[in-house]
Amino acid sequence: MFVSPLFIDLEANLIYHENNKKKAGANMKFKWDKSYFGIGLTAFIVIACSILFYLLINRFDVIWDGINFVLRILMPMIAGMVIAYLLNPLLNFFEKTCFKKVQPQLKYSKIRRVLSVTSTFLLALLLLTGFFWLLIPQLVESISGLVDQIPRYLNQAKEFTDQLLKDNPSLGELFQIDIAGFFSSLQQVLNGIGDYLPAMQDILNGATQGAMSVVNSLMNIFVGFVVAIYLLYSKERFAGQSKKVLFALFPRNFTLKTIDILSQTDRMFSGYIFGKVVEAFCVAVLCFIGCTILDIPYAIIITVIMFVFNLIPFFGPFIGAIPCTLLILLVDPLKALWFVILICVLQQFDGNVIGPMILGNHTGLTSFWIIFSIFLFGGLFGFVGMIIGVPTFAVIYSLIRALVEKRLRQKGMPVSTRDYMKMRHVVPEDSLVIVEETTKEMRKPRIFTKKQKVPADEQLGEKETGKDTKQ
Template sequence: MVDEIKKAKTGLIQITYAIVLFMVLWHLEGILAFAGKVIGLISPFLYGIAIAYVLNLLMRLFERLFSFMDRSKTFLVRRLKRPLSILCVFLTLVIIVVAWMVLAIPQLSSSVSNIAANMPEYVADVERFLNKTIDDLGLKGGFWKNISLNWNEMVTRAGQFISSIFPRVFAFTKNFTGFILNMATGILISIYMLANKEKLLLILRKLLYAWLPKRFCNRLVDICVVANRTFKGYFSGMIINALIVGAISFSGTVVLGIPNAFLLSMILGVMGLFPIIGPLLGSILSFIIVLLVVPEKALLFVILLVVIQELDNILIYPRVVGRSIGLGGIWILFALLLGGSLFGIVGTIAGIPAFAVIWTIVRKLTHNRLRKKDIVIEP
């Protein structure tokens, strides 16, 4: 009788799951639309959580620096450690932004002015190159005669293009304004979360264990511990890696006498935060700047870029970042492409550590199942 009741319960649960799955798939479009609205409403809180998590890495450094305040006999001094650490975090960010505005923007403006001043010469060089190529290929005369330009049609199409671009510009402006507002709200929320992180985590754990099975909560906490360790190590490593690459780039450009050293090193360092694709785009962008400003030193800069990339790929990245994720090159590329295609820039940044967490959990479960089956697979 008991076995029959268990079988009946199991069958009922399976039928219920099947019905729920069918209903979800049947109304998938509406569910996704509703989920999108919900995410849009809570996006400031999501921004706040993300900002607080990243800034917490820097806040912990300041809390260690101010750890002497914990030994004070005055209660007010002990209570000031957290607010003082948060204040130092945002002061650090302000200093970074001001330094970028003071050092990088003038160099960028100078580079643009220099490029604009030399643009007629660049155009003339390109024109001479095209004319020489056309002469060498024997296309002169007949080639240009076969090209007919309908200026009225070009003007009409240009007007249509401009008309079609206005709604997109308006939509972009609206989305960008919403993004700025969400970020501002997220920063305020992140300040509250940083100030009360232990209390918020305690409330979350109480809610989990109160409403969900204990075994499930234990597994979820284990997953969160692995995720926190992986993400913390990854983001810390990427920031340190970017700083090292930027410092090496700055030193190399100064030694080689290449102008705009701070701007070039900032481009290479910041783009290094985006795995695989970032360093390539940063190298191309910085090379174009050097080629247009000081073309006689472009070859030296290419050699410097090759040296920096080799040092980063062989020495810096594996030691600083690689140990925190435990993924091979092919899996990093897979996680990067998958995260970027699904979630854009956010997926590009967070895709690798997220996949590393999944890989760690799957590997642990696989080893446990093999051990239970008493199976040993030799490499």
């Protein structure tokens, strides 16, 4: 059979084009476009974050309950971390001072670490035991005496008020005070406590829950001490493992910055909290000595209150002095006045001698920012926020300051706040002209450029010299 060459060429062309289409289809099938993958991943992350944010807003109570549940489970571990962090300076003291000569050729000696950890916890337990052994009997005696004296204090207050209204009858007419009725009602309440015996079941239930809470807290503290022993003994290993995980999961520069920030936070917190505890203890000891010399009643209770509130900067001592003054005022108004004078003297001595000697300017914050941090963190986290607010805000403040100064250096501008306080204007060449008042009669401007920072008169002199040379 005869086949035309034209037909053969046409069939060959068709086969060729079919093969090209198959190859093109195969290439298109396995082609991977990374840009589309990035767009899709970004869209997925945005949608997922939006859903999580919606659930966080609408189910916040459920999420918060879940967080509290997890925190209750981890409370012994958290307590152990806090105890280990607070005892770490004492451990370093024993290692670098008392047991420095134990295996000095080794940087990390197990024997030295065991001796230091043992000494640290023995000293801590000894101090706590001695503190409570001295405090609890005196505290119980003071509270018992205060409760026994309440009726007498009420009678004294009634007699004082009656005498005040008798000498000033216009006060009673102005405020319409029925003193007799008020104290009679109060006395009936105190005498009628026995009428509330049917409600003893509820009281016992509340007492049982309180006792269980105390036992649970003591168990958390006990387990926390055990956890703290492990953490302090192997603190370098735990720190190394944490850094290892950070370097594995995050970029190198980010990890280095994170470690630097954590080191700065550790220095700020450890120095501030340890110094604040020592400062509050010194003030409390001086307060106890002063109360004993002045024969002020309830010296132990007052000392404990002043120690706790002295941990709060600025307002703490004055907040703690208010209930103490009212307590003394019930016994002897004159001694209450002496106590107020004692607190004022102690605060002056603390602010000018004890505080600068122990803490110095450790935080680098001005008085305004200290007050701001106390109000902010106290409102957010209560009493604990007032204590940790200052070092926390100091870390945030230092990070923001470092970022601002870095950006200013990149722009070739000065970083000193003093220069911006006297800024006059910015010249078009990206330079900053600043007026510095050396005296009242003379103002010497300085020009800061991106490349250099020299006095303005030198720059102007160089420009004039250049003009003369050209001429």
